[in-house]
Amino acid sequence: MSAFVDSVMAQVKAKNPAEPEFHQAVQEVVESLELVIEKHPEYRAAKIVERIVEPERVIMFRVPWLDDQGEVQVNRGFRIEMNSAIGPYKGGLRFHPSVNLGILKFLAFEQVFKNSLTTLPMGGGKGGSDFDPKGKSDNEVMRFCQSFMTELNRHIGQFTDVPAGDIGVGGREIGFLFGQYKRIKNEFVGVLTGKGLAWGGSLIRPEATGYGAVYFGQNMLATKNDTYEGKTCLVSGSGNVAQYTIEKLNELGGKAVTCSDSSGYIYDEAGIDAGKLAFLMELKNVKRGRVKEYADKYSSAVYTPVDPNLDYNPLWDHKADCAFPSATQNEINAKDAENLLKNGVTLVSEGANMPTVPDGVEKFIKAGIMYGPGKAANAGGVAVSGLEMSQNSLRLSWTREEVDGHLKRIMKDIHDASYAAAEKYGTPGNYVNGANIAGFLKVANTMMDQGVV
Numbered sequence: 268m269s270a271f272v273d274s275v276m277a278q279v280k281a282k283n284p285a286e287p288e289f290h291q292a293v294q295e296v297v298e299s300l301e302l303v304i305e306k307h308p309e310y311r312a313a314k315i316v317e318r319i320v321e322p323e324r325v326i327m328f329r330v331p332w333l334d335d336q337g338e339v340q341v342n343r344g345f346r347i348e349m350n351s352a353i354g355p356y357k358g359g360l361r362f363h364p365s366v367n368l369g370i371l372k373f374l375a376f377e378q379v380f381k382n383s384l385t386t387l388p389m390g391g392g393k394g395g396s397d398f399d400p401k402g403k404s405d406n407e408v409m410r411f412c413q414s415f416m417t418e419l420n421r422h423i424g425q426f427t428d429v430p431a432g433d434i435g436v437g438g439r440e441i442g443f444l445f446g447q448y449k450r451i452k453n454e455f456v457g458v459l460t461g462k463g464l465a466w467g468g469s470l471i472r473p474e475a476t477g478y479g480a481v482y483f484g485q486n487m488l489a490t491k492n493d494t495y496e497g498k499t500c501l502v503s504g505s506g507n508v509a510q511y512t513i514e515k516l517n518e519l520g521g522k523a524v525t526c527s528d529s530s531g532y533i534y535d536e537a538g539i540d541a542g543k544l545a546f547l548m549e550l551k552n553v554k555r556g557r558v559k560e561y562a563d564k565y566s567s568a569v570y571t572p573v574d575p576n577l578d579y580n581p582l583w584d585h586k587a588d589c590a591f592p593s594a595t596q597n598e599i600n601a602k603d604a605e606n607l608l609k610n611g612v613t614l615v616s617e618g619a620n621m622p623t624v625p626d627g628v629e630k631f632i633k634a635g636i637m638y639g640p641g642k643a644a645n646a647g648g649v650a651v652s653g654l655e656m657s658q659n660s661l662r663l664s665w666t667r668e669e670v671d672g673h674l675k676r677i678m679k680d681i682h683d684a685s686y687a688a689a690e691k692y693g694t695p696g697n698y699v700n701g702a703n704i705a706g707f708l709k710v711a712n713t714m715m716d717q718g719v720v
Contacts, residue, residue, distance in 0.1 A: 271304055271311075272297050279320055286369025288596060292376050292621060293320050295628070299703035302692040307711075313719075315711045319379065322372065324348040326422050330396055332414045334407055344415050346394035346422055346430075349375035352713040355426055356392030357382055357649060357656075359433030362440065366397045370596070374433075377620055378649070380706030381642040384681045387653035392428055394419070400435050401555075412443035420448050425456045425659070431652045432461040434595070437507070437552075438473075457659025460652035464664075469655035471670040472648075476618055477511030478671070479647015479678050480591055480639070484616035485519065486682035487637040487698075496520035499587045501612070503527045503580075504594035505551050505558050508618040508645070512591045513539050513547075525582050527594060528558045531572035532582040535565060579603050586610045593618030601626035608634050617641035632697055643685050643702035650677045 275297050276290070283289055297316065304311055326346040334340050345368065348356045358378040361371070371393045379391030396415060400408050423430060432441055441461045448458055455467075462468035471478070481495075488494055498521045502509050505526045513523040522538040526547065539547065543565060550556045562570035571581055579602040583590065590612050592599055596619065599607070604627030607615065615631060616639040617623065623631070631638040654673055658664055665673075681702075688708075689701030 269301055271301055275316055275320065278317065282321075283369070283372065286372060288373040288621070289369045289376065291625060292373040295625065295699070296376070296380065296703045296707070299700040300707055302694070302700065303704055303707065306692075309715065310711055313715060315714055318714065319350060319707075319710065320376065322347050322349045322375065323351060325368070325372075326394075327368070328418045330398065330411065330415045330418070332407075332411045335404055340411075342396050342398040342411070344394070344396045344418060345371050346419060346428070347371045347375035347392055348422075348428055349391040349393070350379045350710060351390035352710050352717060353383060354388035354390050355424075356428035357389035357431070357652065358391055358393040359395075359431045360436045360440075360444075361393070361395035361433040362398045362400050362435030363395070364397055364399045366395045371395060373596070374620055377642050379710060380703060381646045382649055382653075383706040383709045384643055384684060384702060385646050385650040385653060385677055386680055387650065387677075389649065389653050392430070393433075394430055395433065395436070398435075400440065405439065408440060409443045412440055413447040416444045416447035417451065419444075420451050423448075423458055425458050425656070429457065429652075429656060430459055431649070434506070437461075438463060457656050460655040462655070467655070467659050469651055469658055469670055470665070470667040471674060472651045472655060473507050474511040474514070475651035475674055476508045476645050476648030477513075477593065478515045479650065479674060480508070480512055480593070480616045480618040480644045481515040481519065482647065482675055482678035483639045483644040483682055484589060484591075484614055484637070486679055487614060487616070487639060490686070491637070494520065495589070498522070498589050499524055500589040500591060501525045501583060501585060501587045501607075502591045502593055503532070503582055503598060503622075504592075504619065505547065506593075508593040508648075509591075510544065510548055510551070512593055512618055513544055514541075516591075517541060517544070521589065524585065524587070526558060526561075527582055529573070530557050530559065531570055533558050533562050533568045533570050534582075534585060535561075535568040537567040579606060583607050584610065587612050589614040589616070591616055591618050592622035594622065595619055596621045597624050599623040599627050601630065603627065604630040608636070613637060615639065616644040618645050620645065628699060632699065635696065638698060639682075640699045640702055642706065643681050643698060646681055647674055647678055650674060
């Protein structure tokens with residue numbers, strides 16, 4: 268590492284001890300920015316990088332609630348307001364036992380660059396709680412959400428901070444959160460995105476992250492005059508992102524053969540076609556069941572439970588052309604990356620945030636495959652959240668075709684900006700550098716314009 272990277276990382280680690288995901292996210296970005304800092308000493312003088320890694324505001328609070336047995340439960344709530352240079356803070360809420368300050372800071376930091384890439388006026392933020400909605404009744408989830416929003420409401424607003432959903436926060440949770448905000452504030456405004464269609468939501472929002480990751484891959488393929496037609500694709504996860512990645516791949520001629528949850532994964536060599544996908548969606552979205560039930564229903568599928576003793580994930584060890592990690596951070600380790608390359612994968616488009624460890628990323632870049640990092644490839648979700656904000660401000664609802672058209676254009680713009688920045692700064696085809704640099708420049712220039720704030 269250079270003296271510049273060493274210096275920034277030493278400060279970040281000293282100020283943010285025991286936050287490995289945040290350190291990882293910052294290091295990946297700062298290593299890319301070395302190329303920019305050399306050409307723009309004014310950023311160095313204004314300490315832009317040192318300011319951009321420091322959240323503008325960190326909010327942490329207690330969330331007490333009553334379970335169905337009348338027992339008091341206590342969780343911890345967070346909101347990280349990372350950077351508002353180009354617009355109000357924007358980023359999801361995650362409800363999951365793994366949530367802690369370091370994970371949310373990494374997500375908020377990534378969000379700054381992702382939102383910048385969308386071309387829409389949105390800053391970066393992230394929040395959530397260590398509450399686990401899995402296994403809770405609707406009434407328990409409602410009581411938790413109402414308690415959570417009772418504190419969060421004073422820190423957010425349509426021109427200040429506009430949260431959305433993330434892992435563990437779907438339409439049900441957004442509904443409960445919005446209802447409590449409206450009740451406390453006595454106003455009906457677009458303070459959350461991912462709302463129901465009848466009360467300010469946008470068409471395509473549930474599909475957007477998955478569709479966007481597939482569109483980003485489509486743009487990468489187009490640089491090689493190629494398409495998804497006939498390509499076998501590995502997809503991890505089984506939530507919104509994975510479901511709609513599979514749907515769009517089917518539409519564009521690809522064949523998805525895997526999906527997973529925390530218990531294990533299924534491999535269906537015949538492909539997860541529209542009928543099987545409909546079953547999977549009902550299983551996960553309505554019944555809240557496990558992917559093993561897919562294998563119980565379809566004889567073409569093989570279920571493999573999670574084996575904690577393995578040093579790799581067998582989901583990534585099948586013959587395929589494309590991979591779409593759509594579950595969670597660091598799900599592809601160095602051995603998984605080797606297996607993907609060995610099995611013929613030439614395109615990876617990340618639907619999850621930072622799903623590949625640094626050693627894995629290095630292997631993809633060294634191999635010269637088409638690799639779309641999360642902050643670029645999965646920006647479709649927040650892009651349509653931005654479009655939902657626009658519709659709320661206009662008091663209008665756009666058609667499915669209009670929103671999908673905007674999403675396609677935004678994903679092409681993100682691809683083209685990343686591709687051009689990588690080329691301009693001497694690393695052609697390196698979408699990691701390209702996305703980091705293109706996202707950074709817009710934020711950095713705006714921070715320069717606005718002074719030391």
